[in-house]
Amino acid sequence: MTHRIAILGASGYTGAELVRLVATHPTMQIVALSADRKAGMAMAEVFPHLAHLDLPVLQKIEDVDFAQVDLAFLALPHGVSHALVREIPDRVKIVDLSADFRLRDADAYRKWYGLEHGAMDIQPSVAFGIPEFYRAEIARARITANSGCYVATSLLPLVPLLAAGAIGAEDIVIDAKSGVSGAGRGLSEAMLFSEANEGFKSYGVAHHRHMGELDQELSKAAGQPVLAAFTPHLVPMTRGMQATIYAAGDADAARKVLAERYADEPFVQVLAAGQVPQTQHVKGSNLNRIAVFADRRPGRLIILSVLDNLMKGASGQALQCANIMLGETETAGLTLAPLFP
Numbered sequence: 001m002t003h004r005i006a007i008l009g010a011s012g013y014t015g016a017e018l019v020r021l022v023a024t025h026p027t028m029q030i031v032a033l034s035a036d037r038k039a040g041m042a043m044a045e046v047f048p049h050l051a052h053l054d055l056p057v058l059q060k061i062e063d064v065d066f067a068q069v070d071l072a073f074l075a076l077p078h079g080v081s082h083a084l085v086r087e088i089p090d091r092v093k094i095v096d097l098s099a100d101f102r103l104r105d106a107d108a109y110r111k112w113y114g115l116e117h118g119a120m121d122i123q124p125s126v127a128f129g130i131p132e133f134y135r136a137e138i139a140r141a142r143i144t145a146n147s148g149c150y151v152a153t154s155l156l157p158l159v160p161l162l163a164a165g166a167i168g169a170e171d172i173v174i175d176a177k178s179g180v181s182g183a184g185r186g187l188s189e190a191m192l193f194s195e196a197n198e199g200f201k202s203y204g205v206a207h208h209r210h211m212g213e214l215d216q217e218l219s220k221a222a223g224q225p226v227l228a229a230f231t232p233h234l235v236p237m238t239r240g241m242q243a244t245i246y247a248a249g250d251a252d253a254a255r256k257v258l259a260e261r262y263a264d265e266p267f268v269q270v271l272a273a274g275q276v277p278q279t280q281h282v283k284g285s286n287l288n289r290i291a292v293f294a295d296r297r298p299g300r301l302i303i304l305s306v307l308d309n310l311m312k313g314a315s316g317q318a319l320q321c322a323n324i325m326l327g328e329t330e331t332a333g334l335t336l337a338p339l340f341p
């Protein structure tokens with residue numbers, strides 16, 4: 001059976017990554033692609049690296065014929081999806097890459113995104129899109145809210161450790177770094193080569209939108225309120241993300257918890273003691289690699305977690321969710337080895 005796929009926001013980075021993945025998926029066919037300012041253009045004009053593919057022309061969302069669509073990826077800015085979902089027929093499944101359905105609380109959405117949520121009545125039926133934690137919910141859901149990229153990087157190690165009581169819920173510090181593609185393709189001065197290259201800076205200090213998701217999911221895992229410190233940084237590389245996490249706990253015990261928890265997971269690799277994960281070793285793949293080290297301060301540990309922000313941090317994970325929602329093999333279209341060097 002072939003699933004008919006629409007990718008809304010296909011002229012953006014996560015949309016293009018979805019096109020790259022879905023185009024060679026064994027049971028998916030791209031039937032519609034949308035853009036906003038670039039509507040009317042061919043994908044080959046917008047993304048010449050995809051010119052070899054036979055793809056539909058980019059169209060406005062309102063011109064997409066959803067009668068021909070089985071599943072839609074929404075690779076759109078936050079604030080667009082919550083207004084759009086009611087316009088899409090109920091029979092169409094949705095994987096939303098934006099933040100619009102990740103937060104379970106309207107006040108939290110207002111606090112972190114500065115917007116009134118237009119579809120909070122739908123939110124309780126939405127699955128949170130990290131398959132390693134919500135596989136059964138994703139399989140049942142009509143809508144899945146793909147997690148934020150920093151959130152996936154942080155939660156994949158932290159949730160099992162908090163749930164097992166292997167780290168303390170107090171005093172978790174997440175020091176995170178992202179490549180510039182994390183900001184999307186939209187023009188911004190801070191992302192100009194001359195401003196991002198050969199530099200390193202923090203942003204969203206003490207108030208970053210992903211804190212809402214982190215609070216929600218870390219607290220759920222711990223069974224008590226968790227407020228982790230979180231500071232993101234911009235690194236002058238195109239793809240890749242690392243969270244360096246400091247917490248209380250025993251490193252060997254924590255590594256054992258993670259190794260057992262992820263033994264059967266295809267995309268999460270827990271490294272042996274002493275090995276250091278690198279963004280270069282996951283680039284272009286759906287892999288998350290995690291290492292745990294003992295801090296020299298007794299009773300403290302250091303976790304290193306890396307992934308590709310456009311893959312396990314966005315489009316790869318979105319395809320993983322879509323595979324589950326459509327009853328396909330979860331790894332379909334996602335087994336390519338990382339691109340190295």
Ligand SMILES: NC(=O)c1ccc[n+]([C@@H]2O[C@H](COP(=O)([O-])OP(=O)(O)OC[C@H]3O[C@@H](n4cnc5c(N)ncnc54)[C@H](OP(=O)(O)O)[C@@H]3O)[C@@H](O)[C@H]2O)c1
Nearest residue numbers: 009011012013014035036037038075098182184185186314
């Ligand atoms: N980049 C990442 O690493 C990453 C990781 C995780 C999650 N996300 C999330 O994924 C979503 C997409 O991110 P991105 O990096 O792909 O962004 P992007 O490169 O800026 O692309 C945005 C896409 O949405 C379209 N668009 C913009 N405004 C629109 C509107 N009002 N109505 C309809 N379409 C509109 C754009 O069309 P035009 O090109 O024609 O303007 C473009 O196709 C965001 O919510 C982002 O937070 C991104």
